[in-house]
Amino acid sequence: MTSSLRLRAAIVSIALFLAFIGIWHIATRGTGAVATMTPEYARLMGLTATHGKSAMPGPLDVGAKLWEHVKRPFYDNGPNDKGLGIQLGYSIARVGLGYFLAVIVAIPLGFLIGMSPLINKALDPFIQILKPISPLAWMPLALYTIKDSGLSAIFVIFICSVWPMLLNTAFGVAAVRKEWINVARTLEVGTVRRAFTVILPAAAPTILTGMRISIGIAWLVIVAAEMLVGGTGIGYFVWNEWNNLSITNVIIAILLIGVVGMLLDQILARFTRMVTFPE
Amino acid sequence: MTDKFISIEAIAKRYPGASGGEIAVFEDLWLSMARGEFGCVIGHSGCGKTTVLNILAGLDEPSEGTVIVDGQAIEGTSLDRAVIFQSHALLPWRSVLGNVAYAVTSKWRGWDRARVKAHAQTFIDLVGLTGSEHKRPSELSGGMKQRVGIARALSITPKIMLMDEPFSALDALTRGTLQDEVRRICLETGQTAFMITHDVDEAIYLADRIFLMTNGPGAVLAEIVENPLPKDRGRTDLHRHPYYYAVRNHIVDFLVSRSKTFAADMPGHDPRNVRVVKIGVSEPTIVAAPRAVETHPAQTIAR
Structure with missing residues (x-):
């Protein structure tokens, strides 16, 4: 029953995809009005004006261009012309580094908040104020203090991914079932061992959920951050190709951002499944 | 009772009340048990029996009083x-x-x-x-x-096993087998055990002494019932023992009526000298001797 449901869902998915491609193709075939003009002027105006062709590329143009990128992902022809693999690599590295720093800070701090009602109450006002700040609002401050655009982007990733992890860790740790703690207490298990053998495994699913939310936010923010910072990365690529008026490349970048985001989410989802225990 | 392996001495547990002041779950509670003894506490919900067990375990602290185990006052939880x-x-x-x-x-x-x-x-x-x-x-x-x-x-x-209604979440059949297991293990190893239960039959089957607690707040240990049944009692023929119904009725009567009125009936109750009930000796037995249970023909068909 489930396999047939899966099959039917796949068929519907493919049908929707084909319909979307078909509509896109028809919509961009280009039968707009053609202005009459002198040949010299026409040469300046480009295909949009002379043949009534839409500036929006069709699926075939995008497919062909995508194939070109896939064939040569790592070429480097100077600052404004790098392969998409390199651009994505820069973005993933920034996200990875900022996210990793956030993990190092958020999980131990979350443990502390979860275990100590005092720390929880003391830090609460700060967290409440800092959490809703758009990560990009930190950018000027980061640029001024760190004085390095690359590091500032990493800082922005750090600050945006720290909150969901921190709050989920604190919640997960505070919500560990009392009876499990009591088991550890009656067995005279020390605080450190208790933290690793009871609280960590019990809170792991909640912590991983926070980490999964964080990686999603980090990947959302990196595009915007790189548009501001410039130089390298997929966000910069999108903005650069917009300045080049290459809608084809912009569409390809959008597609790849989606694919990478999905992969990151799936990796964390797999980790979450690994630490989840049935009750 | 000279050998006091466990000695609960004058413990009290109080919680801050809703409108200021304190509510005492129980005050001045004394209870002692010998090594290798199986003790069961019976009382209604809210009489503080779980609190007593948690204090014994070291998971909770009494507001007053001490608990001495094997000659030493307990401090917190222990692997013992x-x-x-x-x-x-x-x-x-x-x-x-x-x-x-x-x-x-x-x-x-x-x-x-x-x-x-x-x-x-x-x-x-x-x-x-x-x-x-x-x-x-x-x-x-x-x-x-x-x-x-x-x-x-x-x-x-461990020196002591503490059980907080361990079988109450189980079906009757499983409960029975586990009671057998626990009894076998405790007899074989000479384990001292302290158990909380709601089940009168469970207490009669397992316990050497049954502690009856009145309703809370302000609960007291009202009586200690010594189990008159022989050590080699079996779960299946428990109810055939001459003293079975006497002891069962005594406990049920206590739970049904006297647990509410005990404080008013016994103004001079001394918590250090709780009355020990010996069925057949200090209490009249209601059922004198075992007799064959006559099954009505209609019941046989119904089954």
């Missing part, structure tokens, strides 16, 4: 006092063996893996879970989970 929790409280991310081994490594930090495993295995075999060592708690039935809880508690070879 194992707890079997009502909700079994197994760690769901560990296997059966892992749960028992966790307790074993907590007691003997220096033991190597093989020794821990062998020791844990002994107790898994003891509770009849051989073959299920690598199952997760979620794959076990309620009765099997509680068996793991018992194995975990026994594996640290």
